[in-house]
Amino acid sequence: MAAVGNSVPRKDGIGKATGHAVYADDIVMPGMLHGRTIRSTIPHGRIRSVNVVGDVPGLIVVDHHDIPGRNVVDLIEQDQPFLVERDVRHLAEPILLLAHEDREVVDAVRVEIEYEELEPLFDPERSEGILKSIDIVKGDVEAALADADFIVEGTYRTGHQEHVYIEPNVVVAMPEEDGIAVFGSVQCPFYVLKALKSLLGASAHIRVVQTETGGGFGGKEEYPSMIAGHATLLALKSGRPVKILYDRGEDMIATTKRHPSIVRHRTGVMRDGRIVAMDVDVLLDGGAYSTLSPVVLSRGCIHAAGAYRCDNTRIRGRAVATNTPPNGAFRGFGAPQTEFAVEVHIERIAEELAMDPVSLRELNALRPGDTTATGQVMGTDCSAHMVLEEAVRRTEFRAKREQYRGTNRSIGLALFFHGAGFTGSGERHLNSKARIDLTERGVRIAVGSTEIGQGTRTMHAQIVADALAIPYEDVEVAQPDTTLVADSGPTVASRTCMVVGKILEQCAMEMKDRLGGMSPADYHAKHGGFSVLRKYEPPDWIEWDDHTYRRDAYATYAWGCDVVEIEMDPDTLEVRPVKVTAVQEFGRPIHPALARGQIEGGTAQGLGYALLEHVVMRNGGMANAQLTNYIIPTTLDTPEFDIVMLENPYAGGPFGAKGLGELPIDGPAPAVVNAIRHFGVDLREIPAIPERLVACASR
Amino acid sequence: MRTAISGLDLRRATSVDDALRMLADEARTPIAGATDFYVALNFGTLAPRRFVDIWGIDDLRGIDVRHDVLVMGALTTYTDIIRSPLVAERLPMLIDAARQIGGPQIQNRGTIAGNVANGSPAADAVPVFAAADAVVVLRSIRQERRVPITQFYTAYRTSVMRADELIVAVEVPRVDGKQWFRKVGTRAAQAISKIVAAGVRGASPKFALGSVAPTVVRAYATERALASGTPIEQAALTLTREIAPIDDVRSTADYRGQVAQRLLRRFWSETN
16 A cells, blocks of 8 residues: 555654653753753843852853854854853843752852843834845836826734744753764754854764654754753763753743744735735844844745735845844744735735725736746646635635624635745755665665654655555654764755655665665665665756845745634624634645644644734743743634645655645734724734734724 | 742641641641642742642532532632532532633642632632622631631732631622623633623622732622613723723733723623
8 A cells, every 4th residue: 555645653653652752851861960041131231240159069150161162053144152252132141051960959059140231122123233135126116006006005013923832942962972962852953963063163073863852843943053052061061961951931031933023015906906016025023143034034025925926026125133032933934924914915905996805816816827026937836726716615705704794703814825945046055865774674764854743754754665665664764863864954944745755755766776676675685785865956947046036936835725714702802713724735745644734733823823822022031931821722722624635746746745834824814814804903913812903993 | 840849848737627737836838739839839939938738638628508608618629619519509600710710630629719819810710709799718726717708808919818827618608690700811721811700690780800900809889880770881981990900911901991891791781
């Protein structure tokens, strides 16, 4: 039986269900110390003095002087230190590290820090610290605006969002062979490796191992490099293993969040509904350091004109610095912000024209042959109309919208898309590798792609099994260990199936040729084992200019249309989603149950983003850093789902698959807010908490 | 856990008298279900260091009706309330409240005495007790006294309870009229109230709210207005003068103020 297309048992299922799976906090070593991070208590200033109070026997203390290499977390820019030397740029910034055998002892240590305080900047609109700016230009926007029948303008805002992976950040560092081994809950072990090389010097022995990971959602893309660096410094100074485990409060206060955004639209429309000009301005609040803001902005801008054709488009984007903890990667990576803005704006255009919102979308949605804002020509893998038509048909959207008029029930829709893999030439620069090894029992996959709950191991094993025509059970997946597996690139950007899966498929096909019809076990018994290592070959037609942001931004896109039915409480203005229909096309599902799980989970996370998840910032820090006060949806807040997986295979992906992980979070927020619009409430901001709706209604 | 556990002193009481003797000897905080205790322990905000565990004292359990008064032992859990035919008959609004407190785990451990003693203005059972004219039974080694819940709190998380006293029961006299309860937590479950209200529509209407002031508010002036036939819109304005909501991480003063009025109107229309 073919594995691909069937919901085979998860490779990680039994271990997780029985409790045998080893998470980083399960690691306990003889002589292990517990690390603690001393953080800034002001958002902006300079350190005058740092004083550890008292004499605590056995206490290990590390500051920036203990760093043997460079004091920067090596990512895109080299601006963020592992430990503050003098300048504090945000609240909860790491200054000093402590470790002790007894966690209670280390927690009780008092550290006095004197600061010279400086005025903090929290308003991104007032920031002059440009982390990255982007200009996408197609046609002549000003001329087209001048010729348009109508111009519709609007400003849309989105807030921070916290990842709330179920397992908070945790890393264990252990001295090993004149160097260090790091075990941690991480998405990208090779990112950690790169950061530690900078910290320790390139010649140091460094091994990074991903332990079983309880979710990431982007939150364990870049920040674990920081924690791994801290644990490493303490381990090297003490010569003992060191564990750093964040509790939920520390994790929420100190680590990254989704970038808040302010997006302005100015759109030229003709009387018949044709969109002729789109002028979009995207502002992202990056927080105190660059981290991944340049690429979040890039993806945000590329998706900012939505799934629509428009000959004259200008998208200007800026990510700016403020004195808050840096914002970073989060499922969707800039696209949920800009697609929220454009989809609510499209709804407002329909209102202005007194036009049916579905008809307006049908008229303007991308079709094969159309070009995107970057000038990418859509191929037959463009499914905007397919998802829109199916969602409208199966929900009876138009009839329901009429039927609900004047009641406390409403229905809203959003059309969206998501580019799969790294942007533009990103995959070419990454040059990812994958390897499979022939073993006594079958085949072992050896890649750095991580299982973080989304099903990486299972889905990769399915692809390899079918490409080799061997049973799924004969494929095992190695634990990501940077000294043992191929660097298949980071587990981000909806690339793990489409890109890494594709290399694995090619590895398997090459291995199948060499086996010459023998089973792996027979071949191994006769000739011994061998490995196949391949590099990613991006499609040869991809053209991309990093400076002008022109042409083929992504190898392909996945498409979605969400229809959300809501009820609003007349007294409290609380909005409850009643039913969500999510029609999504992502090539082909490798594992239908896991794919459905991605869509349900991403949609629920998107509903939280839309309605509940409100990061309250005070003095540059998260004031509600507790799960009692940062409200994420429970199962009772999650409505009935109608998940529809449409197929439109992409030739460049394994078995026709595109990327799926991020797509589902792009749609719920605009669909919810568009449903709220039909109540006559002009809300242009998320989360749509009842406090905002009351304020809106009383305006 | 940010609080150092090794620094805590916990003694287990085997009887009410045993607990009262311990409380008379030295200041100790009684804990039972520990549902609020663990929150503070985890956040590192736990101030007391000495505790007496009263969870094992079965004399403090049980729901009974004596002389037409519903008597609930201090250790009555929300699950006990949900399952009790006596509460269903006499105080159904308390069942509505109990069902919306935490999840099953909290409902199995959380007790009514804990909800009262913890003193949170967001406590969900307390407005029900206030609207029902409940009485808190306090006992020390020297005496037993009964304090109406409406006179129990003196300020934010502060009450008339003395250090040597233990809540042994909550008593609720017969409630005349239609009972009504509403919790606004914005999430369907596991929410802390942004505002919570309980009302009784009888010959003299009663209305109490949580999360709109430092302590539970019994809206006497509003009740008098309603009793005298004042139009509901005007009574709602009276209510705004009886509450003092604030902005915090959970909600805003403006929202709480407006929704308090709307809840009053809903109470009035739904119990008509």
